[in-house]
Amino acid sequence: MRVTFIRFADHEWGHVVIARDDGVVYRMNTGPITGETPHDLVHYTVEDALRIPDGIWGSIAGGVVFRSMHHVSGRRPPHAAERSRDLIREHRAELQRAELIGGLCERSLDVPPAGLDRWAAKEPFMPLTVAQLTTAATALRAAAARWSALAVGDRLELEWPGHRRLRPDSRRNTRAGDGGPRRSHSLL
Numbered sequence: 001m002r003v004t005f006i007r008f009a010d011h012e013w014g015h016v017v018i019a020r021d022d023g024v025v026y027r028m029n030t031g032p033i034t035g036e037t038p039h040d041l042v043h044y045t046v047e048d049a050l051r052i053p054d055g056i057w058g059s060i061a062g063g064v065v066f067r068s069m070h071h072v073s074g075r076r077p078p079h080a081a082e083r084s085r086d087l088i089r090e091h092r093a094e095l096q097r098a099e100l101i102g103g104l105c106e107r108s109l110d111v112p113p114a115g116l117d118r119w120a121a122k123e124p125f126m127p128l129t130v131a132q133l134t135t136a137a138t139a140l141r142a143a144a145a146r147w148s149a150l151a152v153g154d155r156l157e158l159e160w161p162g163h164r165r166l167r168p169d170s171r172r173n174t175r176a177g178d179g180g181p182r183r184s185h186s187l188l
Contacts, residue, residue, distance in 0.1 A: 001061045001160040005041050007150035008033045016040055017072070018060060021162050024074035026065065037144045043102040044158060049139035050132055053164045054091055055098030062166030064088055087166055094166075101127060105136040109144070113137065 004017040014030040016038075030040050040056075047055040060066070063077070065084045077083070088095065104123065111119040116137060117130045128136070146156060 001057075001162065001165075003044060003057070003158045003160055005038060005044075005147075005156040005158070007147070007152055007154045007156070009152045010034055014038065018069070020061060020074075022063075022074070022077065024076055025072040026060075026069040027072050028066070028069045030068075035148070037106075037140070037147045039102075039106075041143055041147060041156070042106045042140060043098065044160075045139050045143040046102050046105045046136045047098060048158075048160070049136050050101070050128075051164065052098060052101070054094040054166050055101070056095065057160050058164050059087065059091065059095060059166045061160050061162070061164070062087060064166065083168075087168065090168065091166060097127060100125070101136075104128070105133065105140055108133055108137045109140055111137075 001021050002019040004019075006014065006017070008014040010033055012033050014033040016028045016030055018026045018028055020026070028040065030038055043056045046052075047057050052058060060069075063080065063083055064087050065071075065080065104126070105128075108116060108119065113134065116133055120126050120128070120130050120133055126133075150156060
């Protein structure tokens, strides 16, 4: 999946262009641009550095379409909206965990690398090891440097690996109430 982050002028509304491997292209609104690394780039960087398949970007690669995403081109698979809702419902905990991890890693950027272990020990809920936090923080610092070096109008094009995508949870693949199998459709 190709993800294109565009450097808009500060205070303009930005978006990310997402070209999934199934040929469907979406534009995801990101809100007003500031001098900071965009939140969606933070998630991309952290989830990529930690190889998280069931976070925000792995979900999008697997067929989830969030409300901030708008179809641009390409033929959407049959029942795509239904499958997206099912995936979100099935993997809500993983998506919430990815939000938590992204936020923690973003906050860790204010901590000098040598102090990450002490900072992590003070966090009330730390779902990462210090090694994972260090890996993510290092990747975030590099992404922040790349982002800040972009001129208005420049693009940062990234490739999300096709094998790292959210997949339906077959253990939960039953109709509510009857325990019978659901229709089985491939996501991609």
